Amino acid sequence: MIVTRFAPSPTGYLHLGHAYSALGAWRAARAAGGKFLLRIEDIDRTRCKPEFTAAILEDLAWLGIDWDGAVRRQSEHFDDYTAALGKLEAMGVIYPCFCTRAAIAAEIARAGSAPQGEASPIEGAPLYPGTCRTLPVDERLRRVAAGESFALRLDVARALARTGPLAWEEENEGSIAADPSLLGDVVLARKDTPTSYHLAVTHDDALQRVTLVTRGADLFIATHIHRLLQALLDLPVPRYRHHKLLTDARGKRFAKRDKALTLRALREAGRTPDDVRALAEG
Numbered sequence: 001m002i003v004t005r006f007a008p009s010p011t012g013y014l015h016l017g018h019a020y021s022a023l024g025a026w027r028a029a030r031a032a033g034g035k036f037l038l039r040i041e042d043i044d045r046t047r048c049k050p051e052f053t054a055a056i057l058e059d060l061a062w063l064g065i066d067w068d069g070a071v072r073r074q075s076e077h078f079d080d081y082t083a084a085l086g087k088l089e090a091m092g093v094i095y096p097c098f099c100t101r102a103a104i105a106a107e108i109a110r111a112g113s114a115p116q117g118e119a120s121p122i123e124g125a126p127l128y129p130g131t132c133r134t135l136p137v138d139e140r141l142r143r144v145a146a147g148e149s150f151a152l153r154l155d156v157a158r159a160l161a162r163t164g165p166l167a168w169e170e171e172n173e174g175s176i177a178a179d180p181s182l183l184g185d186v187v188l189a190r191k192d193t194p195t196s197y198h199l200a201v202t203h204d205d206a207l208q209r210v211t212l213v214t215r216g217a218d219l220f221i222a223t224h225i226h227r228l229l230q231a232l233l234d235l236p237v238p239r240y241r242h243h244k245l246l247t248d249a250r251g252k253r254f255a256k257r258d259k260a261l262t263l264r265a266l267r268e269a270g271r272t273p274d275d276v277r278a279l280a281e282g
Ligand code: GLU
Pocket: 006, 007, 008, 009, 041, 120, 121, 201, 214, 215, 216, 219
């Protein structure tokens, strides 16, 4: 049975791009007599707001989208992610990184390599130059014990040495060879945040038995890392469909800051759910 999902982060109101994404996943599930799940990815407690979560549920219902089972809110499941992180730690594939953003930028500038400009939710994260990867164990322990703030990063090379080459099935494209090094040693958790997007999304898609992950093409690059996490954590591998991103008349991607194109604003302007479905799916 096909199981799809829509997994927004409640950092703002849903816009037409979200409607397109949610409708695509919902239609794929409903057409096949499968399940459509709704998951709220609210691990970032500073940017996510309960009022946006409430608005997401309301806007989707208004649009005529129904979901199966309970809504999973990631902020209620930090223990799950901590457990997954513990498994990776036991495998020796994560390490504490004490670098500040400024230190990473300086190191990149010194090495003369350009930062990566990835898209949301991994936007702007520079490729980590690996400064803390080789710190001696006693120094790591000393700095953690001294209360220094740190991030836990995935040692991609070590992880890959364990798993060997990996691939995933992309709808309409076939097998894609995973190259997790594209994003470098990504952050999987921080001292005060027990998970990152990469870990939580991979964990939850497996836990919720999602068989088809449909999401924007901006997240295609993240799938290289997700595939590696699946292999490490012995998780099932869904199929993927990375869909096009809706753009405005000038070819710019819709973003939460485009207030006029939020479902809320369109509804207040008198548009019906039918209108909005037509606008989103064109
Ligand atoms: N929560 C992510 C976002 O709102 C999407 C995650 C996903 O679909 O994998 O951008």
